[in-house]
Amino acid sequence: MTVDAAQEDTYDRRSLHERIAADLRDEIMTGDLAPGAALPSTVRLKERFGASNATIQKALQLLKDERLVIGRAGAAVTVREHRRxxxxxxxxxxxxxxxxxxxxxxxxxxxxxxxxxxxxxxxxxxxxxxxxxxxxxxxxxxxxxxxxxxxxxxxxxxxxxxxxxxxxxxxxxxxxxxxxxxxxxxxxxxxxxxxxxxxxxxxxxxxxxxxxxxxxxxxxxxxxxxxxxxxxxxxxxxxxxxxxxxxxxxxxxxxxxxx
Known part of the structure; x- marks a missing residue:
């Protein structure tokens, strides 16, 4: 993606996996993804964000490190209970x-x-x-x-x-x-x-x-x-x-x- 001079000051310079984690984090905090709810599948997240499997996994790992979600490889990732x-x-x-x-x-x-x-x-x-x-x-x-x-x-x-x-x-x-x-x-x-x-x-x-x-x-x-x-x-x-x-x-x- 090319960013022109007018957009340069407002463009989100974070890496793609950080931006994906930010959007999912907001949905957790607002309750759109409620405690106990499963996050969308990797396939759906790849389609939504136009990202690779590796990028999605890096985003999910950020949320796991933040103690907002739990899950393991090959299993559904869910929002942790009672974290907010x-x-x-x-x-x-x-x-x-x-x-x-x-x-x-x-x-x-x-x-x-x-x-x-x-x-x-x-x-x-x-x-x-x-x-x-x-x-x-x-x-x-x-x-x-x-x-x-x-x-x-x-x-x-x-x-x-x-x-x-x-x-x-x-x-x-x-x-x-x-x-x-x-x-x-x-x-x-x-x-x-x-x-x-x-x-x-x-x-x-x-x-x-x-x-x-x-x-x-x-x-x-x-x-x-x-x-x-x-x-x-x-x-x-x-x-x-x-x-x-x-x-x-x-x-x-x-x-x-x-x-």
Whole structure:
């Protein structure tokens, strides 16, 4: 195919198997190819995309590497069950009762998945610039960091860095290297800083090395990065969390009503 100068800036320069995988990925994400559904046969895909058998197989391998489909040579390739998950941001502000697990973990468990968080680090640090701005820290200011990856059914799904103002965190369980029963919203409420509102800043980004390795990302797919700022009374920021998820497996869901 010849591309003239007028088309050069908009022409899709990806290889054919990447373009085929992109179209099939979109159909999986939109639900046109539902969980458990078989993908069209290799013959039909060859006809649809005007591609060779080898190119189709390379496209399907990309989707397998992304954990979107399963299948083996000579067998039908099907969309994996329960891979496309919806994130409900409001649930992150819920508090758990005495002895109850973090509501997010309980919600995931209700849907049949095994959720687990592993606390990797707790300590004072200089946060990224956007976090420092969100927490209204002075130039060179530090905050408490609690860092953990989250897994579902043994697969990494999210990398979490949560930051707290030191005047709130000092002398509390936030500073301790252990999980917090009921989650941080419960503890913050007990400390006199109940979460009132949260604001999400969502962007799609090329993964950092840490994100790529921790989330076991395939290829060059983006991550869904969310900076969530939680405010207490008087619109004071009490928590800022940076979350990174595999962009092809998750979507946020926001509910709203007209003012």
């Amino acid at each position: 998950r919806t994130v409900r941001p409001a649930s992150s502000l819920a508090t758990g009762g005495p002895g109850e697990p973090y509501p997010w973990l309980a919600e995931v468990t209700e849907h049949g998945a095994r959720a687990r968080g592993e606390l990797l680090a707790v300590g004072e640090t200089a946060p990224p610039a956007d976090v420092a701005t969100a927490l209204r820290l002075p130039v060179g200011g530090t905050a408490l960091l609690r860092h953990q990856p989250l897994t579902l059914d043994g697969e990494p799904v999210e990398l979490v860095h949560s930051y707290y103002p030191l005047d709130i965190a000092r002398g509390t369980a936030l500073m301790e290297h252990r999980k917090i029963q009921g989650g941080t919203p419960t503890l913050l409420s007990a400390l006199g800083h109940p979460p009132r509102t949260g604001v999400d800043h969502v962007s799609a980004r090329v993964p950092t090395r840490e994100q790529y390795e921790a989330l076991r990302l395939p290829g060059s797919l983006p991550v869904l990065r969310t900076l969530r700022v939680v405010y207490g009374a008087g619109e004071r920021p009490i928590e800022a969390t940076v979350m990174a998820k595999a962009g092809h497996l998750y979507e946020p869901r926001y509910a709203f009503t007209p003012e």
